[in-house]
Amino acid sequence: KNQVEQSPQSLIILEGKNCTLQCNYTVSPFSNLRWYKQDTGRGPVSLTIMTFSENTKSNGRYTATLDADTKQSSLHITASQLSDSASYICVAGGGNKLVFGAGTILRVKS
């Protein structure tokens, strides 16, 4: 069954701290892995898109990693800011489908 599982479901961290969000997928065939950030009341915004052959991709303070062998991806946020508070959605793509994870809700507090 094609599915994407994200952990943790929710996370609270202090401003300035780092955090890592996890994504495990079972999608076949697999070609790409995306991370989206969704602010409350808004549409998702793409952070990174990686092909199956890429191991890491950065977008500012966001760094995504991909291990296609273990079917795992992570999103690392460095020096968190209050504006990082959002839902982060992992999406695995391949063939003729996109499979969405349920998201991790991150709250950054001062």
Next chain:
Amino acid sequence: DAGVIQSPRHEVTEMGQEVTLRCKPISGHNSLFWYRQTMMRGLELLIYFNNNVPIDDSGMPEDRFSAKMPNASFSTLKIQPSEPRDSAVYFCASSPTGGYGLGEQYFGPGTRLTVT
């Protein structure tokens, strides 16, 4: 560019009524996607158009849902008759490239639908 435009932003209707959601994709984009998001099910792809042609409608929940794209700058998602379980946020997204590959998808602000 104004980005993907959706209307209305909020819709409240009674069960049994027809609902039409509208989307204007980013100019020059040839792919358009309709999504539904709920707390229970997360983000779900409903239908995908490429060059105005429906390519994948396997996510459309049932015959009450229909989508059209009469031209490159406009799409509608219609629910008739609406039911309370259709209450959700509906997103439209467009992409400059086709398929489920590496094309970046740009999401609109969404339409929050409440069916009472």
